[in-house]
Amino acid sequence: MKVLIVDDEPSIRYLFSEFLKMKGFDTDEAENGIEGLKKFHKDNYDLLILDIKMGFKHGIEVLEDIRRQGYNTPVIICTAYKHLEEDVRITSSENVEFLAKPVDLQKLWEKVERLLGLKTNAG
Amino acid sequence: MQVKSFRDTLKQILDLAQDLLKSEAGTIFLLDNERDELVFEIVNGPKADELKGKRLKIGEGIAGKTAQTGEGQIVTKVKERKDFQSKFDRATGFKTESLLTAPLRIKDRIIGVIELVNKKDGVYTEDDLQILEGFAKSASSILEMALLYERIEQSRKFLYGIIDSIPHPILLLDKEGNIVYQNRALNQLPFKEELIKKTMNKKNGDTIECNGKTFTLTKSSFNMRDEVGRMVEYTTLIFVEITDKIMLAELMAQKEVKERFFAGVSHNLKNPLTPIIGLSQILMSPENLSDDVVKEYAKRINQEGQRLGKLVQMFISLSREDLGNRSWVNIGDMLKRLENGAFSVYVLDERVGIYANGEDLELALGVLFETLKEKASDFNVRCSSVDSEIQIIIDGLDSNTVQELKRGMEQEFLIDDPFDRSNINSANLVFFREIIERNGGNIEYNNDGIKIKFFSEMKNCTGKLLEKYV
Numbered sequence: 148m149k150v151l152i153v154d155d156e157p158s159i160r161y162l163f164s165e166f167l168k169m170k171g172f173d174t175d176e177a178e179n180g181i182e183g184l185k186k187f188h189k190d191n192y193d194l195l196i197l198d199i200k201m202g203f204k205h206g207i208e209v210l211e212d213i214r215r216q217g218y219n220t221p222v223i224i225c226t227a228y229k230h231l232e233e234d235v236r237i238t239s240s241e242n243v244e245f246l247a248k249p250v251d252l253q254k255l256w257e258k259v260e261r262l263l264g265l266k267t268n269a270g
Numbered sequence: 271m272q273v274k275s276f277r278d279t280l281k282q283i284l285d286l287a288q289d290l291l292k293s294e295a296g297t298i299f300l301l302d303n304e305r306d307e308l309v310f311e312i313v314n315g316p317k318a319d320e321l322k323g324k325r326l327k328i329g330e331g332i333a334g335k336t337a338q339t340g341e342g343q344i345v346t347k348v349k350e351r352k353d354f355q356s357k358f359d360r361a362t363g364f365k366t367e368s369l370l371t372a373p374l375r376i377k378d379r380i381i382g383v384i385e386l387v388n389k390k391d392g393v394y395t396e397d398d399l400q401i402l403e404g405f406a407k408s409a410s411s412i413l414e415m416a417l418l419y420e421r422i423e424q425s426r427k428f429l430y431g432i433i434d435s436i437p438h439p440i441l442l443l444d445k446e447g448n449i450v451y452q453n454r455a456l457n458q459l460p461f462k463e464e465l466i467k468k469t470m471n472k473k474n475g476d477t478i479e480c481n482g483k484t485f486t487l488t489k490s491s492f493n494m495r496d497e498v499g500r501m502v503e504y505t506t507l508i509f510v511e512i513t514d515k516i517m518l519a520e521l522m523a524q525k526e527v528k529e530r531f532f533a534g535v536s537h538n539l540k541n542p543l544t545p546i547i548g549l550s551q552i553l554m555s556p557e558n559l560s561d562d563v564v565k566e567y568a569k570r571i572n573q574e575g576q577r578l579g580k581l582v583q584m585f586i587s588l589s590r591e592d593l594g595n596r597s598w599v600n601i602g603d604m605l606k607r608l609e610n611g612a613f614s615v616y617v618l619d620e621r622v623g624i625y626a627n628g629e630d631l632e633l634a635l636g637v638l639f640e641t642l643k644e645k646a647s648d649f650n651v652r653c654s655s656v657d658s659e660i661q662i663i664i665d666g667l668d669s670n671t672v673q674e675l676k677r678g679m680e681q682e683f684l685i686d687d688p689f690d691r692s693n694i695n696s697a698n699l700v701f702f703r704e705i706i707e708r709n710g711g712n713i714e715y716n717n718d719g720i721k722i723k724f725f726s727e728m729k730n731c732t733g734k735l736l737e738k739y740v
Contacts, residue, residue: 156544158541158542158544158545158570158574159544159545163548166552169552227537248544249540249543249544250544250547250548251548252548252551253551
């Protein structure tokens with residue numbers, strides 16, 4: 148499975164990438180929304196992690212663009228702005244999870260599992 | 271022309287008539303239309319005070335008949351006239367022998383009666399009546415003007431009363447700009463003269479600063495009759511004090527800036543926190559990591575910790591109200607300390623320095639260089655001096671980066687916009703600009719870079735200053 152991480156913070160891209168590689172994912176990175184969209188169209192991704200506040204195109208715009216183009220790829224939105232969650236849920240709630248900053252890797256993993264249906268119903 | 275009041279004019283008319291027709295006493299009655307009565311308005315003679323304000327019915331007595339018919343009367347012997355009202359004589363003890371009356375008119379309307387009493391050298395004649403009637407007729411236009419004057423005066427007093435009741439200072443000027451009236455609120459201002467002086471050449475809506483207070487000026491014109499009845503243009507200047515409103519607006523703005531600032535602070539602190547917490551979580555997990563990976567993670571945690579430390583220091587510096595500790599700071603040395611592989615520093619004057627908070631300044635320049643490192647591949651930093659001006663010139667940037675720097679620096683801590691598309695960290699730029707300005711510097715933007723200028727407080731500085739520093 149392949150994940151695209153779109154964030155203007157190199158240290159955050161590095162962290163997510165390291166963590167997801169450890170979990171067995173392939174990862175790719177983009178430092179802004181425009182670069183993220185370009186990569187999204189070139190390759191097939193199973194999951195997108197989008198930061199909201201970025202140069203050129205912010206995370207919500209990227210989400211809106213890909214949904215408008217008919218892609219239903221699962222998306223995790225990282226935000227330090229709690230109040231935005233409600234706004235985004237109204238316009239695009241399907242296959243979207245929110246992750247509050249500073250990001251807790253355990254929570255990130257829970258959301259990845261939920262969106263990709265990885266969690267086994269063992270218990 | 272000196273215009274007299276209506277009452278003064280009446281008195282003058284009566285005096286003249288009495289003198290002309292050599293009479294012992296005289297009265298001018300005015301008509302009270304509401305009550306159909308004549309009022310003893312102006313009274314000359316030994317019992318004048320007792321008669322003033324007394325009243326007669328229209329048609330009653332000799333004067334009452336004149337008011338009713340509009341015709342003058344001669345009474346040579348009042349004893350022979352049944353309609354003579356002797357009650358006033360009885361009341362005052364005065365002895366009326368003869369009377370001469372004529373109506374007083376304004377335009378064609380009877381407004382009262384002039385009555386002369388007891389001709390001193392004989393009896394009143396038909397000639398006397400004609401003289402009095404002619405005299406009363408010619409007094410008509412003077413009375414009309416006096417009445418107009420009286421009304422203007424009343425209107426003026428009414429207007430001034432209104433102006434006085436307004437709590438804002440008000441100045442009334444004539445067309446030539448002469449002061450016509452100053453209201454009570456203006457007269458109570460201890461700095462009235464200064465305020466009036468500052469008002470000259472000001473337009474409607476302008477703001478006037480005076481004695482630590484701020485006023486807005488409302489200027490408007492209106493027409494009013496002057497003392498001789500001409501329509502004249504006047505200008506009112508109303509000063510509304512807005513000092514408190516301005517202070518309140520400033521406080522609100524400060525509060526908003528502060529709120530945004532702290533919201534921005536929390537957002538910016540979260541960025542380095544994520545890798546610090548995340549990488550340490552991985553390190554603590556049961557994953558088998560190679561030594562190289564562990565070292566790499568530790569290095570990154572350390573880097574992010576340093577970054578976090580800088581951010582905290584930045585925000586502490588910004589939250590401080592004053593400049594903090596200042597000393598002589600050698601700019602060249604400081605730039606050399608900050609130099610790293612990403613850019614070159616050229617110090618053209620090695621001993622240039624300024625009196626500033628060196629710690630803050632070094633942090634701010636460091637933050638700027640870190641920010642630029644991410645955005646520009648090749649830039650230079652030069653340090654030189656021109657007369658008393660010390661310059662740090664950063665060039666080799668593209669114009670888009672310069673524009674973005676400018677935009678970022680000009681923000682008033684607007685770093686909490688989640689949709690801000692700036693790809694330069696605005697918090698860093700705002701911090702940089704703020705620290706530079708607090709230390710007396712200013713920033714200029716060129717096509718390919720920026721110039722930071724400081725004025726050295728040492729006189730005749732030619733680049734070889736800093737004797738104190740050495």
